[in-house]
Amino acid sequence: MERFPGFGRAVRAPTEGVVIAAAHAMVDHPAFRGLPSLYYALTQQRRAALGWPALAGNHIMLRAGDIVIALCHLQRGSVAVEVGQTVHTGDPIGRCGNSGNSTEPHVHMQAFAGPQPERASPVRMIFPGEPPRNGSMLDI
Numbered sequence: 438m439e440r441f442p443g444f445g446r447a448v449r450a451p452t453e454g455v456v457i458a459a460a461h462a463m464v465d466h467p468a469f470r471g472l473p474s475l476y477y478a479l480t481q482q483r484r485a486a487l488g489w490p491a492l493a494g495n496h497i498m499l500r501a502g503d504i505v506i507a508l509c510h511l512q513r514g515s516v517a518v519e520v521g522q523t524v525h526t527g528d529p530i531g532r533c534g535n536s537g538n539s540t541e542p543h544v545h546m547q548a549f550a551g552p553q554p555e556r557a558s559p560v561r562m563i564f565p566g567e568p569p570r571n572g573s574m575l576d577i
Contacts, residue, residue, distance in 0.1 A: 441468060443533045444542035445512060450524040452506065454499035457552055461495045461516035465534045468541040484538050489554045493545075494537020497530055498552070504560050505552050509545040510537050 444465075466480075484491040493509035497516060512534030518524055535542040551557035 441535075441542040443544075444535065445515075446533045447529050448508060448511060448515075448531045448533055448544055450499065450526055450528045450530050451508075451546065452499065452501045453523070453525050454501035454506065456497060456518045456520050456522045456524060457500045457505065458496070458498035459516050459518055459520055460490060460493070461511070461514055461531075463491075463494045463513060463536040465513050465536050465542075466539075468535055481538060492538040493554075494539060495531070495534055496537070499524065500552070503550060504548055505550070505554075505557065507545075507547045507549075507554065509547070510534055510539040510543060512536070 490496070493507060495511040495513055495516060496507055496509040497511070497518060499506045499508075508530070510533075512532040513536060515532035515534065516530070518528075518530050524530060533542050533544050539545075546562070547554070548560040548562050549557035550560055
């Protein structure tokens with residue numbers, strides 16, 4: 438995983454909110470570049486059958502008003518918040534990993550209207566400013 442500069446990097450709360458779910462015990466699996474391996478393809482069906490939490494891997498869900506934001510595929514054991522805890526924008530909440538339905542280390546962030554991802558409607562996210570250039574965020 439050392440080839441992936443994001444693996445193990447801090448993940449910070451994107452907004453103020455209350456933690457309504459936190460999972461941290463799933464193993465980070467090997468990263469698969471190019472065509473997924475047979476092992477990954479076989480385990481993907483099992484995760485899909487287990488539902489959203491298995492697809493999300495290690496994750497945190499924040500309630501911010503009427504919106505819920507999920508941050509998924511975090512590193513095993515890195516979740517630094519507990520259910521019921523209030524977090525503020527920029528607070529460290531975990532580290533980038535490769536758990537759940539993920540072929541290489543990254544953080545999946547999704548917003549939806551309600552605490553049940555399987556039934557909730559997606560919510561549009563808008564980020565101010567310009568996106569960072571590749572590699573420019575590595576020192577943060």
